[in-house]
Amino acid sequence: MTRSPRPEQPAITVFQQDGTASGAPGITGFVSLVGAGPGCPDLITVRGLRAMQGAEVILHDALLDAAFQELFPAQALALPVGKRCGKASTEQADIQRLMIEHAQAGRRVVRLKGGDPLVFGRGGEEALALEAAGIPFEVIPGVSALLGAAAGAGFPLTHREVSRRITVLEGHHLPDSAAAWRDLALSGGTLAVYMGTRTIRALASGLLDHGAAPDLPVALVEQAQCPGQTSTFSTLAHAAAGALCPATSGPGILVIGEVLHHRFHPTSEVPHEPAAPVSGSSREARPRGGRRERRAS
Numbered sequence: 001m002t003r004s005p006r007p008e009q010p011a012i013t014v015f016q017q018d019g020t021a022s023g024a025p026g027i028t029g030f031v032s033l034v035g036a037g038p039g040c041p042d043l044i045t046v047r048g049l050r051a052m053q054g055a056e057v058i059l060h061d062a063l064l065d066a067a068f069q070e071l072f073p074a075q076a077l078a079l080p081v082g083k084r085c086g087k088a089s090t091e092q093a094d095i096q097r098l099m100i101e102h103a104q105a106g107r108r109v110v111r112l113k114g115g116d117p118l119v120f121g122r123g124g125e126e127a128l129a130l131e132a133a134g135i136p137f138e139v140i141p142g143v144s145a146l147l148g149a150a151a152g153a154g155f156p157l158t159h160r161e162v163s164r165r166i167t168v169l170e171g172h173h174l175p176d177s178a179a180a181w182r183d184l185a186l187s188g189g190t191l192a193v194y195m196g197t198r199t200i201r202a203l204a205s206g207l208l209d210h211g212a213a214p215d216l217p218v219a220l221v222e223q224a225q226c227p228g229q230t231s232t233f234s235t236l237a238h239a240a241a242g243a244l245c246p247a248t249s250g251p252g253i254l255v256i257g258e259v260l261h262h263r264f265h266p267t268s269e270v271p272h273e274p275a276a277p278v279s280g281s282s283r284e285a286r287p288r289g290g291r292r293e294r295r296a297s
């Protein structure tokens, strides 16, 4: 693997109050686009952690766990540039401008992004902007929400003789043709839907209308790998009838497919607070300390 050399750090670093670049002209810095994982600090990669520890500027998403900030080095300027419910606190163009300006001032910049930077994370846009500006950069992968959800809630994403395919969708934009719906409904593999908690009913109805089995299992995993992780299990028919709803205000991912018939229950206890009971739904045995598991039917 070839990697761009990281330049020596400039002797003097001057930050303006708004966090924009100043000083050290002519020295080009370096940007690391780092995947932070699904929201708990101990799922960042070792490489990502090292990049963060050497950073002078950290531009970070709205990370689920505030404990992330404890990993930021004391000398680093940390700028929150995250989004909540798709609403930007900082425009994408401004995020890119900040990365470029700080790097042009000779700084080591970490752009810390939830999950993996290249999965629904606009990491591609940021990489292209850096390339166009002639800034050396790297991309450090992270544990995407789907992987965190499967491991945390306890189901495989592929399973021999059950599912050999994973289709990943974005729930804001459901299929717009009967052919596209049919492809999804009859894919025979595992469907994973990011940003789909508001379109569960429409998605489930569309799949049923185009040939999917009513008893196909569906899981909604919220705040995967975080202390408030909640998993709700249902079927396509119940989801289409409105029975599968978010139980938290945190991010959630939907997984649909026969793989959910092959659930497992990791035994390691995680020292989180016990969760409160959920009214109006039955609960199964708690699989891991403090994590909630529900049936929505």
Ligand SMILES: C[S@@+](CC[C@H](N)C(=O)[O-])C[C@H]1O[C@@H](n2cnc3c(N)ncnc32)[C@H](O)[C@@H]1O
Pocket (backbone or CB within 6 Å): 038, 039, 064, 113, 114, 115, 116, 117, 118, 119, 120, 121, 143, 144, 145, 146, 148, 149, 193, 194, 195, 196, 221, 222, 223, 224, 225, 226, 251, 252, 253
């Ligand atoms: C803008 S996308 C970012 C995805 C991210 N780049 C990744 O690889 O996971 C945000 C969506 O990811 C999903 N997501 C992120 N973190 C999650 C978590 N801890 N648990 C469940 N879903 C999560 C949700 O569907 C959320 O709406």
